[in-house]
Amino acid sequence: MNKSKLLKTIVAIAALAVLVTGGYVYKDAIHSRIARTAAVVSGQEIKPLLDSEGRYIRQIVAQDNSTSRTIMWQSDSSEADAVIEYRLVGADSTQTISATDKAFTDDGSTTYIHEGTVTGLTPNTKYEYRVGYGNDRRSDWYSLETAGASVYDVLIYPDSQSGDYSAWEEIVKDSAHRNPRTALYISMGDLVDNGEQAYQWRTWLNSIRPLSA
Template identity: 85%
Template sequence: MRKNRLVKMTVAIVALAALVTGGYLYKDAIQSRIARTVAVVSGQEIKPLLDSESRYIRQIVAKDNSTSRTIMWQSDSSEADAIIEYRLVGSDDIKTLSATDTAFTDDGSTTYIHEGTITDLTPDTKYEYRVGYSTDRRSDWYPLETAGAGEYEVLIYPDSQSGDYSGWEQIVKNSADRNPNVALYISMGDLVDNGEQAYQWRTWLDSIKPLSARIPLAPTLGNHEMYTLDWKMREPRAYLSYFR
C-alpha cells in the first residue's frame, strides 16, 4: 500500500515538473518520462524507453522484403549498446540483433541513428520486434509481417515538401486509417522542401508515425533532398543517413 502511494506521488511530481519547467515538451515526451519513473519506482526489471531514446522508429524496405527487414530509430544521446529484438508472434523465443550507433550532425543539430537488418525470416509470416539498450530498456513490441507471393496493397505518396507539414500529417493519418492492411508505402521524392533543414526532417519523420513502426517504407530521392540552407546543391546527406 505504501509503495503504491509512493508511485502515485512520484508520478504526480514528475508530471507537475514537466508542465511547470518544460512546457516545450511534447505530450509523448511527458508520458514517456512518467512511464519510466513508474517503472523505476515500482522496481520493474524492464523499463520503457524515453521519447528521447526512441525517436522515429521505422521499418525500411530491405533487399528482399519476404526474408529481411531494416529497422531504424534515433536517440538524442549516444547509445553504444543499441539492439533489436524480434520473435514470431505468439512465441517466447526472442532473437537479438546488434544495431549501429552513428552520430549525424546537420544544420547544427546532432542525432544518433541506430540501424540493423533482420535476415533469414520466413516469407508470408507474422513477427514482432522492439528496440532498446543493454538489458533493461525496451520499446513496445511492433508488428513486422514479411511479404508473400500474393497480391498486396501499397500506399504511394507524391511530393510532401512543405513549409507546414500539418496537411501532410493528416493525409498520412487518413490514408493509414482507410487502408489498415497496407503492406508497403512509397514516398516518391521531395519528402522535404529543404534537405539540410533539420526541423523539416524531424517534422516529416514524426508525421509518418501512423505507418512507420509497423509498415516498411520505400523512399525515393528528389532534388529537394539535395538543397543546402541557401538553396545550392549538395550530396543528400540527411536522406542517405535517415534511410540508409
C-alpha cells in the first residue's frame, strides 16, 4: 500500500474511532483529531492543535491596544510549554513568548488557562499570531491589527444570557459579517443564565468565536 492510500485509510479509521468511542463529539473535535492524525502520518514537522488543546482562543484588550495585545486560550490538560508566536503579516521571521499554564476549576470541571501579552508592537500595523506548545504543535494563524489614531467601530452587545445560545451565536456571526472592520467588541450585562454551570460558559465562549480569536 502506498503512502497516500495508507494516509487515507488511517484518517478514515481515526474518524470512525472518534465516532464510535466518543459518543456525541462536536464536529470541530472530530476534524481536529483527523487533522492531527494526517499530520503525524505524513510526517509534518508542525502538528495542528487538537480541539482539546486550543479552546476559546481570544484576544483581550491590553493597557495600550496600539502597542500590545493579550492572548488567552484554554486546554483540557496542563501544558507547561505553552507559547504564543507572532509576526508581521507576510513576514517569514516570527517572535515567540511564553504563556501561563494555570489550572482553573469551575462547576467540578478543570481546564488550564494559557495567557501572554505581546508588547512592543507598532501602532496601526497588521500582525498575525498563533498559539501552541513546544516546537511542534500550533494552532492556525489569526489576524491581529494594532490600533491607530483613526476612528474605529465597536460592536456592543446587551445581555446574552439564555438556556439556548444558538440565536445569540447567529447574532454574533451576522454582526461580524456585516461589520468586518470592527476593532473590538464589548459584551454588557449578564453573559450566561447561570454562572455556576460550566457548560453555559463553554457554549457562550464557543458562540463568540467569530469575533474573539
